[in-house]
Amino acid sequence: MSGRVETTLCVGKLPYPVGTLVVDAVSERTGCLMWVLEERTKEKNRLLKSQAFMRPPGGGIEWDVPLEPVMRVEEPER
Numbered sequence: 001m002s003g004r005v006e007t008t009l010c011v012g013k014l015p016y017p018v019g020t021l022v023v024d025a026v027s028e029r030t031g032c033l034m035w036v037l038e039e040r041t042k043e044k045n046r047l048l049k050s051q052a053f054m055r056p057p058g059g060g061i062e063w064d065v066p067l068e069p070v071m072r073v074e075e076p077e078r
Contacts, residue, residue, distance in 0.1 A: 012036035
């Protein structure tokens with residue numbers, strides 16, 4: 001065996017409700033949070049990586065970014 005860890009993909013827990021306007025702090029792209037994909041080890045179910053899938057406000061093609069730098073867009077006070 002090559003020493004590689006076997007992994008599996010699963011839908012992860014959303015940090016905010018689906019459709020929440022969020023920003024990726026790295027690219028500064030803004031979009032609606034659609035879902036999260038997690039990569040976990042098969043043996044111990046240890047989380048290795050989480051990806052957030054975002055869609056442009058008003059619709060369009062989804063893109064994915066690492067979940068860690070994704071933050072909710074703050075609404076301006078009225």
